[in-house]
Amino acid sequence: MKDLALVERMPRAEREVLQVHRLKDLITRLSERVPLYRERLSEARVQPGDIRSLADLARLPFTVKDDFRQTYPYGLLAVPMEDVIRVHASSGTTGRPTVVAYTRQDVDTWSEVMARTLMAGGVGPSDVVHNAYGYGLFTGGLGFHYGAERVGAAVVPMSGGFTDRQLMALRDLGATVLCCTPSYALHLAEAIEEAGLKPKDLKLRVGFFGAEPWTEAMRDALQTRLNIMAINIYGLSEVIGPGVSVECPERQGMHVAEDHFLPEIVDPATLMPVPEGTVGELVFTTLTKEALPVLRYRTRDLTSMTAEPCRCGRTLARIGRIMGRTDDMLIIRGVNVYPSQVEHALLQVADVEPHYLIVVRRDSALDTLEVRVEARAAVAEAGADAMRALEAVVRRKIFETIGITADVSIVPPKTVERSAGKAQRVLDLRK
Numbered sequence: 442m443k444d445l446a447l448v449e450r451m452p453r454a455e456r457e458v459l460q461v462h463r464l465k466d467l468i469t470r471l472s473e474r475v476p477l478y479r480e481r482l483s484e485a486r487v488q489p490g491d492i493r494s495l496a497d498l499a500r501l502p503f504t505v506k507d508d509f510r511q512t513y514p515y516g517l518l519a520v521p522m523e524d525v526i527r528v529h530a531s532s533g534t535t536g537r538p539t540v541v542a543y544t545r546q547d548v549d550t551w552s553e554v555m556a557r558t559l560m561a562g563g564v565g566p567s568d569v570v571h572n573a574y575g576y577g578l579f580t581g582g583l584g585f586h587y588g589a590e591r592v593g594a595a596v597v598p599m600s601g602g603f604t605d606r607q608l609m610a611l612r613d614l615g616a617t618v619l620c621c622t623p624s625y626a627l628h629l630a631e632a633i634e635e636a637g638l639k640p641k642d643l644k645l646r647v648g649f650f651g652a653e654p655w656t657e658a659m660r661d662a663l664q665t666r667l668n669i670m671a672i673n674i675y676g677l678s679e680v681i682g683p684g685v686s687v688e689c690p691e692r693q694g695m696h697v698a699e700d701h702f703l704p705e706i707v708d709p710a711t712l713m714p715v716p717e718g719t720v721g722e723l724v725f726t727t728l729t730k731e732a733l734p735v736l737r738y739r740t741r742d743l744t745s746m747t748a749e750p751c752r753c754g755r756t757l758a759r760i761g762r763i764m765g766r767t768d769d770m771l772i773i774r775g776v777n778v779y780p781s782q783v784e785h786a787l788l789q790v791a792d793v794e795p796h797y798l799i800v801v802r803r804d805s806a807l808d809t810l811e812v813r814v815e816a817r818a819a820v821a822e823a824g825a826d827a828m829r830a831l832e833a834v835v836r837r838k839i840f841e842t843i844g845i846t847a848d849v850s851i852v853p854p855k856t857v858e859r860s861a862g863k864a865q866r867v868l869d870l871r872k
């Protein structure tokens with residue numbers, strides 16, 4: 442495990458030599474084995490020998506989600522099916538799922554980057570890892586499972602759901618590490634409180650939360666309610682799953698496993714690289730993946746990146762919190778609204794639980810924004826006047842944050858649907 446730490450701390454110039462070498466090899470593999478890339482690379486007139494530095498990346502063609510759909514299910518594979526030992530899929534909301542595949546080496550690489558992810562939060566052999574990410578086609582469950590085994594921790598393969606059983610396992614099996622989506626962590630925190638347990642009745646120390654957008658305010662809430670350090674993780678199936686990036690204890694951005702996944706930030710309109718620190722679309726090139734390598738995959742996720750040294754000693758570049766997706770921005774009456782802004786506003790109101798649903802409608806020509814959010818039990822018990830007063834407070838907070846008046850519905854506790862995996866928080870009925 443020691444050498445993994447070295448990989449993360451090598452001088453950037455030294456790492457770049459490795460990256461360029463791997464990038465050349467990737468281009469060779471892609472043009473030999475994947476028809477879609479052979480065509481695109483020849484159109485772009487790029488040959489492996491043309492790659493001299495990472496700046497040459499900008500000459501390479503992009504890959505988008507639709508390329509996966511068009512070649513469904515196995516058209517992007519760069520190895521024969523005999524070499525594939527695992528398949529996962531990402532459901533998405535519409536159309537065909539995105540199918541991804543792994544060779545034995547890929548599963549090994551994935552375990553390594555997941556071990557690094559867990560080690561960034563100090564997880565080791567003496568830990569008990571409660572893994573409530575979904576097992577199955579979703580990459581979260583098995584990704585964390587293999588990573589936890591690799592660091593030698595004891596993994597409790599819970600998967601999502603059956604909250605009562607989760608509580609029992611958390612307490613009885615002595616979990617020190619919690620892995621799940623932030624929305625499910627909040628649900629677990631509530632269930633723990635309802636069961637009359639206090640955070641100190643549990644041994645939880647650190648949580649790895651990701652797979653969906655969340656805010657700093659949600660981090661504060663989870664840290665207080667579970668008495669843990671909450672760590673943000675980011676990954677996506679098309680690149681490998683979780684393991685792409687993770688915060689270190691400094692929690693000033695997520696370190697990207699750049700020796701395997703080469704990140705770029707581009708302007709989503711012009712597709713040109715943006716200056717360091719500027720927000721744009723995150724793009725990844727997989728340097729070592731065998732079964733399903735991707736070249737400049739456009740994630741649609743918006744964030745910024747910095748290569749500034751981090752106090753933790755890792756020399757890996759860091760990406761900021763995902764601020765939204767190029768496709769989740771809502772335009773309401775001409776105003777750009779990101780769901781994360783609404784979450785941020787809600788978390789500033791002490792009397793609501795951050796379980797919410799955003800509903801956008803078009804009545805005649807006008808867009809309307811409804812925000813449905815749960816009241817804390819005490820407010821609900823206090824009666825209708827208290828609920829109405831809370832409604833006014835929430836409406837004002839949202840207006841201050843996004844500049845739009847929302848129809849706020851304060852609903853009783855437990856009436857916004859819970860999810861054990863990724864929460865569905867936006868319902869756009871205009872489409």
Ligand code: AMP
Nearest residue numbers: 531651652653654674675676677678763
């Ligand atoms: P999937 O491939 O189904 O796991 O979904 C990957 C997508 O989940 C990413 O492209 C992001 O939009 C989202 N995602 C994953 N982790 C995070 C995170 N920490 N913060 C915000 N969004 C995330």
Ligand code: ZN
Nearest residue numbers: 689691751753
């Ligand atoms: Zn760091």
